[in-house]
Amino acid sequence: MDLQNFWDVYGNLVLTLGTNALLALSIWLTLACGMLAVANAAFMGIGAYTAALLTMKCGAPFALSLAAGIIMPALIAVIIGLPVIRLSGVYLAMATLAFGEVVRVFILNAESWTGGAMGLNGIPQYTQWWHVLLAVVLVLLALWRVRASKIGRAFDAIRGDETAASLMGVDVRTRKMQAFVAGAAIAGLAGALNAHLTFFISPGEFGFDKGVEILTMAILGGTGGLAGPILGAGIITVLPEALRGLADYRLMVNGVILVLIVLFLPQGIWDPARFKRWLVPKKAAHA
Amino acid sequence: MTAMLEVCGLTVNYGRIQAVRGIDFTLETGQISALVGANGAGKSTTLLALSGLLPKAGGQVRFEGEDITRLAPHQIVARGIVQVPEGRAILTTLTVLENLELGAYRHGLKAADDELDAVLHLFPPLKERLHGLAGNLSGGEQQMLAIGRALMAKPRLLLLDEPSMGLAPLVVQEIFRALRAINRGGLTLLLVEQNVCQALKLAQHGYVLENGLMALSGPGRELLGHPRMLEAYLGG
Incomplete structure (x- = not known):
């Protein structure tokens, strides 16, 4: 199969992998800060609908639609973040899940704008392969810089022990808010790019299932580094396609593979600490 | 002596329960003060x-005015x-150095070079295990790391909550020796301890909390001989 043929068949899959990578990176930010926030699918939906409506109803240029698709979820994240960020663990997960449902039902009911359950049809396909690639590279670069900075150290500290982080002078609330809002912005960007790629969006694409899928990508890949979420996104996107030959058993085998990975590699596939253990022989480690 | 920290009428509640009930105390610059009392007296809550x-819930705290x-x-x-x-x-998943680096969060590790040297000089076991995981340290070494991490933040007043808890007597002596050395360097300390005897021997001034109220205060050595202290904490 030459390159043109490959792209004709798998082009959409590769671009979906790119937007999924953005989504996995968006949830990595909050996980890196020790927060189990699962509103990323909702933020993706807000970004997707904002950008698509601007393009379709206002004839806005693609760049403006993309920018709005980033800013709108970030603004909403600021508003819901103020009360929600105080929560932690399972309570934060429940609150963000509930927010996701509110967003989905809102889109469903704002029929005159969003098309309700029928979705939005005929979104111009403006997203090019290089838009997705550029977005992934820029987000990766930005997160890499954040990780190496004082903010990254603050995230590590908050994830390790919030009280200890506070006592060392970390402004825990502000840092958590930054992670939450930046995560929402990245998820919104993924949604905006995706909307202009798939021609059609509907509220069901941004519900509970998608939220869990995004979380699975990051956890499966590993949250110990930036490579993890990318790897996880790759596996979750490609695995169902790779198993297509199994016909009806495809989803079952897909699930079994995921369960096995989580069981045997609890820190995710990309675990720098495990790689270090492999590289340093046991005797040397004890010396 | 000048007052570094003045606490006036401090009240702290857990829901409807008053854990600390309007206590007053003052910490003098350069001194070691000890806040002692039984379990549940309100010492850690105060810190x-x-x-x-x-x-x-009430009161005022003034630091250097x-x-x-x-x-x-x-x-x-x-x-x-x-x-x-x-x-x-x-x-525990970070190395000893990374923990110390976290202590220097506000200034950055480069600006805290002198502090790092001082911490490693004060606690030699940390120097030997600088690049090892903090989770592999013994209890005593972890306490050293916790104190070292706080020193990396360039404090002017160090608050210590039960530094002797769960440690062997020899290690406790080592920790208290280090606290004395830190204080000789000019740092003001407030020590919260259940180990009343050790704490009051170390501190120039002591405060005794009972049920969220300030029951006694005075020079550490004097408090050790106070009849009420002998009866309540030191076995008569």
């Missing part, structure tokens, strides 16, 4: 409130008040 981790009653924890750290928490709160 958490001073660090801003618990809201104050500035009202810091309503400041957030990170703002209190920025003023120079740093706490070594109960249970140490070491980040």
Whole structure:
């Protein structure tokens, strides 16, 4: 199969992998800060609908639609973040899940704008392969810089022990808010790019299932580094396609593979600490 | 002597329960003070409130003349008040150096070179295990790391919550020796301890909390001989 043929068949899959990578990176930010926030699918939906409506109803240029698709979820994240960020663990997960449902039902009911359950049809396909690639590279670069900075150290500290982080002078609330809002912005960007790629969006694409899928990508890949979420996104996107030959058993085998990975590699596939253990022989480690 | 920290009418509640009931005390610059009392007397609650981790229901806290009653924890750290928490709160998945680096969060590790040297000089076991995981340290070494991490923040007042908890007597002696050395370097310390005898021997001034109220105060050595202390804490 030459390159043109490959792209004709798998082009959409590769671009979906790119937007999924953005989504996995968006949830990595909050996980890196020790927060189990699962509103990323909702933020993706807000970004997707904002950008698509601007393009379709206002004839806005693609760049403006993309920018709005980033800013709108970030603004909403600021508003819901103020009360929600105080929560932690399972309570934060429940609150963000509930927010996701509110967003989905809102889109469903704002029929005159969003098309309700029928979705939005005929979104111009403006997203090019290089838009997705550029977005992934820029987000990766930005997160890499954040990780190496004082903010990254603050995230590590908050994830390790919030009280200890506070006592060392970390402004825990502000840092958590930054992670939450930046995560929402990245998820919104993924949604905006995706909307202009798939021609059609509907509220069901941004519900509970998608939220869990995004979380699975990051956890499966590993949250110990930036490579993890990318790897996880790759596996979750490609695995169902790779198993297509199994016909009806495809989803079952897909699930079994995921369960096995989580069981045997609890820190995710990309675990720098495990790689270090492999590289340093046991005797040397004890010396 | 000048007052570094003045606490006036401090009240802290857990819901409807008053854990600390309007206590007053003053910490003098350069001194070691000890806040002692039985389990549940309100000692740790007082420290958490001073660090801003618990809201104050009433009273006022002044640090070098500035009202810091309503400041957030990170703002209190920025003023120079740093706490070594109960249970140490070491980040076990990070290395010893990374933990110390976290202590220097506000200034950055480069600006805290002198502090790093001083900490490693004070606690030689940390130097030997600088690049090892903090989770592999013994209890005593973890306490050293917790104190060292707090020193990396360049504090002016160090609050210590039960530094001797769960440690062997020899290790406790070592920790207390280090605290004395830190104080000789000019740092003001407030020590919260259940180990009443050791704490009052070390401190120039002691405060005794009972059921959230200040029961006694005075020079550490004098308190050790106080009949009420002998009866309540030191086995008559």
